[in-house]
Amino acid sequence: MAGMEPKEALFLCALQNAVKHGGVPQAGAVIGMVMGAHPELRSRAKEVSALAKEAIADVAALSPEDRITTLKTKAPEMFAALSERHEHKKVLPDLEKAEKGVVMRFAPNPSGPLHIGHARAAALNDAYVKQYGGRYILRIEDTDPKRVDPDAYVMVAEDLKWLGLGITETVTQSDRLSIYYDLCRQLIERAGAYVCTCDNEHFKELKQKKTACPCREQTVSKNLDLWQKMLDHGFHEGEASVRIKTDLNHPDPAMRDFPAFRILDAPPHPKVKAHVYPLMNFSVVADDHLLDVTHVIRGKDHIANTRRQKYIYDHMGWEQPVYRHYGRMGIEGVVLSTSQMRLGIKEGNYTGWDDIQLGTMRALARRGISPEAVKNAMLAIGIGETDISFSWDNLYAENRKIVDPIANRYFFVPDPVEITIGGAQKHTAHAALHPSDASRGTRTLEFDGTVLIPKSELSEEVTMIRLKDLFNVRVTWENGTPSFTFAGDSLADARAAKARIIQWLPVQQATPCTLLTQEGTMAGRCEPLVKGELGKVVQFERVGFVKIDAASPDGICAYFTHK
Numbered sequence: 001m002a003g004m005e006p007k008e009a010l011f012l013c014a015l016q017n018a019v020k021h022g023g024v025p026q027a028g029a030v031i032g033m034v035m036g037a038h039p040e041l042r043s044r045a046k047e048v049s050a051l052a053k054e055a056i057a058d059v060a061a062l063s064p065e066d067r068i069t070t071l072k073t074k075a076p077e078m079f080a081a082l083s084e085r086h087e088h089k090k091v092l093p094d095l096e097k098a099e100k101g102v103v104m105r106f107a108p109n110p111s112g113p114l115h116i117g118h119a120r121a122a123a124l125n126d127a128y129v130k131q132y133g134g135r136y137i138l139r140i141e142d143t144d145p146k147r148v149d150p151d152a153y154v155m156v157a158e159d160l161k162w163l164g165l166g167i168t169e170t171v172t173q174s175d176r177l178s179i180y181y182d183l184c185r186q187l188i189e190r191a192g193a194y195v196c197t198c199d200n201e202h203f204k205e206l207k208q209k210k211t212a213c214p215c216r217e218q219t220v221s222k223n224l225d226l227w228q229k230m231l232d233h234g235f236h237e238g239e240a241s242v243r244i245k246t247d248l249n250h251p252d253p254a255m256r257d258f259p260a261f262r263i264l265d266a267p268p269h270p271k272v273k274a275h276v277y278p279l280m281n282f283s284v285v286a287d288d289h290l291l292d293v294t295h296v297i298r299g300k301d302h303i304a305n306t307r308r309q310k311y312i313y314d315h316m317g318w319e320q321p322v323y324r325h326y327g328r329m330g331i332e333g334v335v336l337s338t339s340q341m342r343l344g345i346k347e348g349n350y351t352g353w354d355d356i357q358l359g360t361m362r363a364l365a366r367r368g369i370s371p372e373a374v375k376n377a378m379l380a381i382g383i384g385e386t387d388i389s390f391s392w393d394n395l396y397a398e399n400r401k402i403v404d405p406i407a408n409r410y411f412f413v414p415d416p417v418e419i420t421i422g423g424a425q426k427h428t429a430h431a432a433l434h435p436s437d438a439s440r441g442t443r444t445l446e447f448d449g450t451v452l453i454p455k456s457e458l459s460e461e462v463t464m465i466r467l468k469d470l471f472n473v474r475v476t477w478e479n480g481t482p483s484f485t486f487a488g489d490s491l492a493d494a495r496a497a498k499a500r501i502i503q504w505l506p507v508q509q510a511t512p513c514t515l516l517t518q519e520g521t522m523a524g525r526c527e528p529l530v531k532g533e534l535g536k537v538v539q540f541e542r543v544g545f546v547k548i549d550a551a552s553p554d555g556i557c558a559y560f561t562h563k
């Protein structure tokens, strides 16, 4: 929801509150909610406050039913969050014909690693298999050699392992070409398909005119001969294809006698030596049927394919699975196109498939997003047909629930300045590794008069600061130069002086640390103990959660996860 206008944010927060509690909320409560959910609007506080009454009035004007429908449509994730809070676990809507168990599949093309767009189908199908019991098939759809990246087989497997899905079996379509060839022969025998040797352009013209091409009337035995000739390399690319007999009067020209098999001369397939390839609609139907798939959850962009596929089911006398097509999900802020990612990596704009600018599973993992958070965020989005935009904030909120109780706390001082504090005794500070779990113990920081603090904390209006877990420091300015003196350790004094409580480091306990964020790099120092957290998510106090990516004698490299 980043970049939302104040009025809309107020309206949605007021609406969510009204749906949750019945009545209409107070302006103060709504403003607080908006500031919490949209920190980027804090700088526009005046504007937000001025609009609150209006937004609440808009909600008040809606009937209770309309409030629910509006929230569901405009912000399905906010609606989902409500039921989540009430029921703890978001339950997906029931599927028909699922009582006796289901067989479902996740069917990615191995054209690159999996990204956040894939996660929805992967997680939803997984959740349904868990809900009803049954089999969950991973089907690698690699019958379009132009869209196969040989490395993707391994990457997809790794990504799914990371996501932790309950896959029960894996099939790879390029291993199954002979099965498809055999089914094609059966389909031709049933007069459901024919071999078309028309020039492609000519076929298109006829199709636009709803006219059959001459090949459509060929006898079954002629079609079988031509099919054999296709398999025997008797044709080159573009000279022959197999077409499904559909309805030439179908209002959508793309439905009319669509192709099921084609010949590809050139591109070598990394796994098979073949020359005749099934097109997606054919191989998907063949496998959904042969693997006993009962339910297919996929995006709305497949609705036309579902219609095309029905013709094949009907010709073969097979029953179609139950389909659910969810709405489109816009994803902003990361690069998702496989070809763009590949190019960017090649040109050195990204460090690899796990560069944090990308929306791949491996980039999320590298940033410290947990697979559970990804799955939970996808389940909260659900299978609704409404188009939505993916909310990074919701993913981060899911992730925060997981990492907050686990992550140890440390100080990281970005862009540090060294300050010497007069009048202070040497002192050992004990800071909790976790604020709500005392059993984890403390880190010790040895204060000996000089510390590092973030440079950004010093400006002339600052007259007192409190060094977290240490004491208060009075800041006196003379000709733009600050000096620092010990000012006791009373928290009440610090509060009265509205002192910021800031992170700090003893100079001798400050390890170089680079924090990489999607916006850029922050250089600073952190506690030496952070080295022991390699591979884990910790919280840099007042900065946010970070994943410790590398630790060497030269220092630490961390990736920013979220606030």
Ligand code: GLU
Pocket: 107, 108, 109, 141, 284, 298, 302
């Ligand atoms: N391989 C197809 C895709 O990734 C999925 C096919 C399907 O879900 O039926 O778009």
